Amino acid sequence: NNLTFTGTISGDVCVWKEHILIRIVAKAHTGPVFTMYTTLRDGLIVTGGKERPSKDGGALKLWDQELKRCRAFRLETGQIIDCVRSVCRGKGKILVGTRNAEIIEVGEKNAACNILVSGHMDGPIWGLGTHPSRDVFLSAAEDGTVRLWDIPEKISAGLFSFQNNLTFTGTISGDVCVWKEHILIRIVAKAHTGPVFTMYTTLRDGLIVTGGKERPSKDGGALKLWDQELKRCRAFRLETGQIIDCVRSVCRGKGKILVGTRNAEIIEVGEKNAACNILVSGHMDGLIWGLGTHPSRDVFLSAAEDGTVRLWDIPEKVSTGAYKRLVYEVPSGKQVTDQMVIDRTTWATWTSVLGDEVVGIWSRTTDKADVTCACVSHSGLNVVTGDDFGMVSTGAYKRLVYEVPSGKQVTDQMVIDRTTWATWTSVLGDEVVGIWSRTTDKADVTCACVSHSGLNVVTGDDFGMVKLFDFPCPEKFAKHKRFLGHAAHLTNIRFTSGDRYVISAGGDDRR
Structure with a gap:
């Protein structure tokens, strides 16, 4: 039915129709879902994860085609918590590869468990595959080897293929x-x-x-x-x-x-x-940390740990270019390498924690990871003086305000309270108290962005949630709308021009 199923670190399974999330099977496993397997023959789905064995549940489950009903199997490994890393299914049996390099055979009808082999030297069994007609299977593990096993003999039997046994x-x-x-x-x-x-x-x-x-x-x-x-x-x-x-x-x-x-x-x-x-095309490695939207067009930039900055077209959902520098012409995306041009540029907005203009925000004891975000106000909107201010949220969960470009810290609370910010990407401050829920730890809300209209603030958290609030929201536990699309924590979030779209960047899911 053109459906795709993906497992998450929280134990949920997401059901997708093409690229649209249509349903979430909450807590399919109590721990992370590490592996899934299905066949064209009957469409039944096997999932494997991390779970404590119980009377009604286990780390291995067999689901119907729509992931609505399931049967759980206990692996009888003797472990307090079972951890399934790979699964494969055929001929009424399910093969299970565990974190402890064991390969277990489970009968679908009688749920009987049989530890077939324990031949890999190290780590989890990451891959399993069965032969379409012979009683042999392949296993791939953390020890860097792929082994072929003869099921009746329970020995490693070499290699095979479908063509002339080559x-x-x-x-x-x-x-x-x-x-x-x-x-x-x-x-x-x-x-x-x-x-x-x-x-x-x-x-x-x-x-x-x-x-x-x-x-x-x-x-x-x-x-x-x-x-x-x-x-x-x-x-x-x-x-x-x-x-x-x-x-x-x-x-x-x-x-x-x-x-x-x-x-x-x-x-x-x-x-x-x-x-x-x-x-x-997209980022090839690491987390996506940076997002920047165009002031009028439906395009945005993303920056990741792979060392590239990419320009994306929102309607087409494609990357239109990848760049290795930090400064570009917009909307052309042309790279700017002339340092004199860069130094003489006056920026309309500033959300970078790096650069000669903001050297003063770093203290002698500050680690590179401590200052996580920054924001500069427009001089025309500053009702106190004609100088620009920069606001940063530190790893110690303190909101600090500095003069830019001098870097002198502003400690006068009246001056700070009377400042109107041109952009806002901080998760701290009286204006955004309501974004923190009752059960939220300090580290849970990871990013925020106020819309260009100043009417809304959108946040991302460690649970893959995107939440939309009214802005400002000074009262605790403010009402909001929730959206789910990431399998892991969010690193950044932005409104596009005209507040028509919200762009969110995932962490471990690299989306």
Whole structure:
């Protein structure tokens, strides 16, 4: 039914119709949901998470197609808390990989548990896969190995594939090894000039797709399509504009190849015409910390730990560019590298805690992470003096006000109270007391932003919630509207031009 199910760290399961969240299965597990599995055969869904065994619940659950009814299984591991890291299902049995490197077989009808193997050396079992016809399965674990197991014999049996019992493995040197069961029969030397990171094949025609790290050339590229025996290939250029392309994942179907790159792009490549189309692009690593909206257009900038700043088109929901510097022309997105131009620029708003203009906000004992956000008022709106003020919220949950650019701290409370701020992104202050709920700890509300009209304030918290309040909200526990779309804490939030949209940046979910 074109539905997607995602698990969260809070134990909920979110049900999506395309990109729209339509339902939340609250507390599907009491702890985080780590893994999910389904099949086209019957559509039943297996979930695995972290949960204390009980009479009515456990870390392994089998759900109906719509995730409305479930059956819980106890794993009988003897642990106080069970932690399921991977699941796989077939032939009336469920295979479970645990945090303790055990692989357990669970019967769907009788719920009988049988510890099949405990052969990996270290850490959780992250991946499991069964063979469509034989009593064998694959496991991948934290110890860096992939093992093939013979279920009747309960021993590691080597490697297998669907085509003529051959298996193909890629190496860091760019070679591809061809195996007959567990015997190496051939090496395809320099299939790629760099490491081979991913491979994909189908039962339909047996053609093999490989992806690796390679410099684009007239005759070669990081994506290649091979025949069944890996003797002839066709190379595709990805047209990413990078000096070296790096393909991390591939998938193939309906005459097209989907490619996932190191730079978090998903590219569609036509097999016949080799046409490339970038479907999705985004930040590739780390948390998204910075957001900035355009004053009149439906575009915004985001900055993340991957070291890039990206320009996004809101209606199209796509990234239109990625940049490595901190200063750009808007709306063109053109990079500004002339330091004299940067130094002579007068900024309409300021929310950065870095720069020569705000050096004074850092004390001798302040750690880099202590000052988390800043805001500067317009001189025309300051009813006290003609000077600009900057307001910061520190890691110690104190609101401090400074003169800009001198950096001198303002301690006169009357001056602070009479200041009208041009923008507001602080979670502290008498104006936003109401954003803190009864059960909220100091660290729970992570970001806030007042609308351009000054009528509303939107917040993000550690539970993935976006909340909309009236502004100001000086009374405790103010009424609000709640919205859920993130699986983890939020790092930043902003209104767009005209207050038509709210842009939120996730932390661990990197959305």
